[in-house]
Amino acid sequence: MTEHLPTVVCGIDDSVGGRAALEEAIRRAGRRGARIRAVLVYEPPEMSGAWGWGPTGAVPLPRLEVYQQSERRVARKIVEPVLEAVRPELPTMPPVEIDAVPGWPVEALVEAAEGAQELVVGHRGRGAVSSVLMGSTSLGCVLHAPCPVTVVPARDRPPTTESVIVVGVDGSPGAEEALRWALAEAGRRGAALRAVVAVRPPESYSFEDVVQPDPAEGRRLATAEVRRRIEELREQTGSTAEAEAIAITGSSVPTLVEAAVDAELLVVGHRGRGPWRSALLGSVALGVVLHAPCPVTVVPPPVPTPATAHAAEESATALPIGPIA
Template sequence: MTSERAGERIVVGVDGSPGGRAALVWALAAGARAGAEVEVVSAVPVNPWSPLDVIDTSRAEHVRADTEARLRASVAEATSDPAVRAVARDGTHPVVVTVVSGSPAEALVARAEGAGLLVVGSRGRGAVRSALLGSVALHCAAHAPCPVVVVHPGAESGTRVVVGVDDSPVAHAALTEAVRHARRLGAAVEAVLVCQPVTYWSDATVPAPPVGETLEAARGRAERIVAAVLGPGPHPDVEATVETGAPGDVLVRRAAGAALLVVGSRSRSRLTGLALGSVALHCVVHASCPVLVVRHGRAHAAAPGPRATSPARG
């Protein structure tokens, strides 16, 4: 389950890009709704051939100080965003800033240890992004020790949370995550089961058994999944729906205009670009709304980690 509970952390990566700002606003709003601490992280790249820490300590400290000042300015600006102000209870936010050295993707995964949620921005969408997302966003979504939200710049805020469901444990965890976020947002949940329709080989010499699942059977299965995860019900804020087609395409289409798309990823592959599985990868790359990825074995957050040492406000 997500960790958006008092006393736990939401980690967000910020790099000065539009996607980074969108991620920061999303994380600050989520933290305000949940009363959770938000740790804002930026990484200072290190040249392995001439590490700043070794060759020029004063220069390294200057870069870190400048980066921290920019982070604080970004937090102050994002805090005044209408999306954050609308949910802030008292105008203050438990926010800390952290500057680390090294690869941004690896740094964010490390800082997310013990956190309940990691939020990262995407630099865009489209077919070419499948390769580029192998950098920060996909690395985090594939390897972080907690659920990860990928936020696209320019994403519109909606009133629905869409989640892909099936009979797997990770999809059950995704539904739990979706309901938790939806209730904090005051949004309804669309639990979408994608099935393959029954087909017949009418031209076969020997009659073959039908392949696939009837829509009626799929609807019954979707309702049973909701009941198994959330209890017998009724659940007026959760609608189980069934569609046919390619799962990734269906979920991206259903999530148009949604506040959040939640997907589970069963894959344990360590290969970059394959670690999320095809459906989760497709959704992260192509969805127009923020995408929350729940990975196999990462559905439950660990205990809160230590606070970062640099408070955003005195």
């Protein structure tokens, strides 16, 4: 019974970004043995104000079931060509449920993602149909969805020559969960994992008797700490993915975007400010979603309990030299 399979929800429309998102969602579901729920969100006639007006007086609203059937036909026309395009890549196609639901895109997709393994949406696409999967929708889903959200850019780029996943880390609970998720995803794909720490340049002091911070030492300490966390998560999860840790001096968004130039996926945490004083949260998640050359998965932090909050405090490690940005 397919309803018992884990679910990858994908918001669809007939834009380039919407189709790219559906292709990505199908590949992910195929790797995980999951099913796809492709959801077209449409604006019902009573919301658009297009009905009830006209030169000859009020125009009656169509029956809801008739309108919904029409939108489901539109959804099938979007999904079926994408399924045929992706089919040669996958040994087994995942089960696909095609649905059309009325409402506002963010609210409808967040509701559809309840209990899902992941939500996938396109970025910067408005199609001819009444879905609105553009910037505001993808970012709204990132902010409010209860599961990891992957935002797929519409722009084309050459295929990557090697399978690499980049994850941004900063010592916060959100980044810790992102690292855990990225290790698992790298294992499923047979990809290498690149954990990147963006180290803010140290403050410059004008007093001669003050010891100047050493940027190289800050990078060394950050790299060592991330390597330690990777090994701990390997033991916890059983992941065998190849992983490396890299510390780069610079601001978070440009550092992560540059690190993902050759990557097939960039992963960041959401709503976490760690003891390394990084900002891999709203502003950084927003920045990489807008500018990354590859799909971006934003992983929410786990729901805290007293036990997990205490454990997070115990395991968090502040860097003695230079904040991580």
